[in-house]
Amino acid sequence: MELIHRNLLIGIHDALQETFFEKNKYADKVIERLLKSHKKWGSEDRKTVSEIFYNIIRWKKRLEYYMGEGAKPGNIYKMILAYLLWSKTKYKKFEEFEGIKIADILKKLEKNTVPSKAIQHSIPDWLAETLEKELGDNWEKEMIALNEQAPTVLRANTLKTTVRELMDELKEENVESFSLKQYPDAVQLEEKKNVFLTSAFKDGLFEVQDASSQKIGEMLDVQEGMRVVDACAGAGGKTLHLAALMKNKGQIIALDIYEWKLAELKRRAKRAGAHNIETRTITDNKVIKRLQEKADRLLIDAPCSGLGVLKRNPDSKWKIDQEFIDRIKDEQQQILQDYSKILKKGGRMVYATCSILPSENNEQVEKFLKNNPDFKLLKDEKIMPSEGYDGFYMALIERLK
Template identity: 50%
Template sequence: MRLHRNLCFAVIDGLTLIFNEGHYADKVIQQLLKRDKRWGSRDRAFVAETTYDIVRWKRLYAEIAEVKAPYDRDNLWRMFAVWATLKGIKLPDWKYFETTPTRKIKGRFDELSKIRKFRESVPDWMDELGVTELGESLWTKEIAKQNEQADVILRVNTLKTSKKDLQQKLQSENIETEFLPNHPSALKLKERANVFKTEAFKNGWFEVQDASSQLVADFLDVQPGMKVVDVCAGAGGKTLHLASLMQNKGQIIAMDIYESKLKKLKVRARRNGVHNIELKVIDSTKPIKKLHGKADRLLIDAPCSGLGVLRRNPDSKWKLEPEFIENIKKTQAEVLQQYSKMVKPGGKMVYATCSVLPSENKQQVDTFLTTELGKEFTFVKDNNIFAHKSGFDGFYMALLEKKK
């Protein structure tokens, strides 16, 4: 593989924004890919994947390169040289690589790979927390899997097409997919591709949604004609799935504290041919009180640490703080107290997170069930999904039923 100067410069510019200015990696990469119209798909893949790779292994590469944050451009070139050397890529005779100690890099890599926090490139506090909550063996397997690139999974929109028809349509656009066992609406791409440019996407035949995330709507056990509330709807991946399971019949009230996210959901709903969704911004306690005792089904896709989806958001390893996790657990408890009042007697709710930490998951549910409000509910079942077992995102979901 030959390195091209303009592509490498794009990577270095991207890393500067991500590491030193706190920008989100996905947004930075979106911007970088618009930089040069002459770039082909290989060039764009190089920029995106190299940037994500160096973000993912930041701690390991910085340790090998002997550099510390904040990283100036020379530091970033040293980290880039580590990445290239470990990938077996021959470094060109550019000034940035003049002092690269190639042999030493491989030796340091072997040495540091014996220590999990370096090998898996995570902050000390995160490694300690993982061991405390999951135990040494489980955490070791899970964090290793969270460092692998995630597959691209599609969810077929059954309001417009079938899984088989979608597969054939994508095949006609040179995108090969395969069915996933135990995921009724999922198709997995055999190779990465820009699915957003396809005719099928523009026609609303599918959404990109991880296989674990697709299990949440199924877990809620919705039926056509029900009144369903999704209180942390965001941009609405699970809301749209609920709409297709309900065959567009009944009512879904999608709520969020961010109006900007609900606007995105509105656009997606139109493309998906969904018309049973009502959007509500949570700007006070009023919209919540109005729905007390009214919902047949309630979905709480709670804010969380996101430690189950590090494969998709490797930069969150460096953005997360221990204090954030402590605070988010308080928010989760409040959300359960506040929103569970919407469920009517005999109704059901699902509490879900994209975290693998028991303190954000089963422990939150157990604590809720001991409160005055929680005593009105019965625990039905839960599902703990680990990436190293499923091959997909880490997720948790619990189904509770309100007593009649």
């Protein structure tokens, strides 16, 4: 990596400070704002800043061990220095590093050992315990994968283009990519690039969507002319995929409790040329009741711990706790119970999460089926991070009567 300059150092410091110590500040939005406010930084500078920023978030607990103390607001520069030393990144003797005992950090680095698995994999102690309890001996293999950088995968918008055409279009804009055999609409970038600046993006030819996530729309098996409900639509990544699979025919009702997310979905749908989507904000139970037994297909992309997507959201492991997971599991069961009534008899739904915990996944489905004998599991699939993409779970369930 190139030598890091002082204004980059200050930018990284401020972004980390905001992410670690300000409530409801998420890494992706923080770095986006930082890069927007420094338009003079070149592409290499931007790449360096993003890489160091995300790696420090990813390895925070391990870096704290090398630092020999907790990450208090005043210690962010020490954490950056610990990372630069650990990763052998060239740097100048910035004034911000004055007074930091480099020898103490180097002594710990030279030992090349850490006292616990939680420090080794840089996760909170409670999370190491939870992962071991739920995944058994495989948990470390998954954590190693989750600490890698996520690849950039796009979904070709088949309402406007094909995978081949999209790859050609991107190549013209100096973005090299390749298709993925088992994912019909997926295109993976050879290296990270800001694809949002391309005319291909502005023309709605693709959405950024991980390969694992694309499997969910496929599993729902939507057909042209159906009425489909996306019950936890958010900003609509999977909704747009469903619209493309339905070739704009039929109706998709996108629901969410957040109006601003649905507003973003509308913007994205317009760019994608998806015309069969109607958004409805869930303000009360009446919104759900009005839809009872009205849908041929139902997608429940449930709120979850997000532990399957730590590759791209490493800050979330510092923002959640066991209490949050226990609370979200109750919410998942409630959503399954309430929203499943939207399905017509003979209709099918997919329950999906981006978690790797069985207690959020197959155990939730088993519990639901036990309490609802008029539903039947047709198939389910778990995708683990060690397979190369995000960790996801999805279950296809049919309403019998």
